[in-house]
Amino acid sequence: MVNLQSASIDRLFEAILNLKTTEDCYKFFEDICTIKELQDMAQRLDVAFLLTEGMNYQKISQEVNVSTATISRVSKCLNYGSGGYKAAIEQIKGK
Secondary structure (H helix, E strand, C coil), X not given: CCCCCCHHHHHHXXXXXXXXXXXXXHHHHHHHXXXXXXXXXXXXXXXXXXXXXXXXXXXXXXXXXXXXXXXXXXXXXXXXXXXXXHHHHHHHXXX
C-alpha cells in the first residue's frame, strides 16, 4: 500500500478520533465530505460487513446497490489490505 502518512492526515485522523457523538460525526463529515463521498464510504463499509458474513457478490450488489467492481475492490482490501475494515467491523460488532 502507498504510504499516506503526513502531518495533514495525522491532523485529520486526530480530529476524527476526538469526535464524541454520532451527531458530532454527522456535523464534521457533512462539512468535510460531499454527500456522495459520505454515501460511497458508507456503502463500502456495508459491503465489507456483508462480505465478512459470507454474502455473494450478486446479492450484495442488489442489496447495497453497488457494482461488482466496488465489491471486488472492498474484498481485495479485506483479504490483502492493512486490516482497517476488519478492525472497524470487529469494533462495531463488539459493542
